[in-house]
Amino acid sequence: MSLVVLTNIPTPFRTALFDALAEAAARAGKRFHVLYCAKTEPDRHWSYDASKMLHAHTVLRGFHRSLTGIHAHLNPGVLAELNRLKPDSLIIVGSWNTPTMLVAGLNIYSPAPRRFYWPDQASCAVQPIGGLIGLLRRRVLKSYDGFITSQDESPGFESELTDGGKAVIRLARSADVMVSARTLVSQLYPR
Helix, strand or coil, X not given: CEEEEEECCCCHHHHHHHHHHHHHHHHCCCEEEEEECXXXXXXXXXXXXXXXXXXXXXXXXXXXXXXXXXXXXXXXXHHXXXXXXXCCEEEEECCCCCHXXXXXXXXXXXXXXXXXXXXXXHHHHCCCCCHHHHHXXXXXXXXXXEEEEECCCCCCHHHHHHCCCCEEEEECCCCCHHHHHHHHHHHHCCC
16 A cells, blocks of 8 residues: 655655655555656756655656746656556645646546645635636546645635535644644544
């Protein structure tokens, strides 16, 4: 059994949490792996240094284009990598609408993992959007099995995304990433 995270790039604040998640998952007897869409994006200025990361990870090969300020990642090998890793839980972190996240969220691999969406800023992720984009976003978000957010997000977050029927894992906003990591692992894999 394994926990896999799919996110855009390794940022200092995420890699610290992922290192803590790897430790918490190991204590729970689970494998942990992060799939990154790219090493960086044009407006991000962190250097990628794999030797400083304590968690297992893969930077996927792909195509990366900026369209009107949005950095779209297309990593054709994401499904093959998910089939290789065979997660029982998949957490998609960040943007819901980059091609790689949409493909990974299709749930067309076997066995199908539980899929959770973890937006960077949950209150921003649920701003009402009309038209075709709004319809697509609602459909994509409703396809997830659950959501991860902080305890102090807007009160409408759960009802807007879940219609009251999906799992929501609420983490305390804490500088202690180990506390958040343990909470998340214990919610995903209760004893």
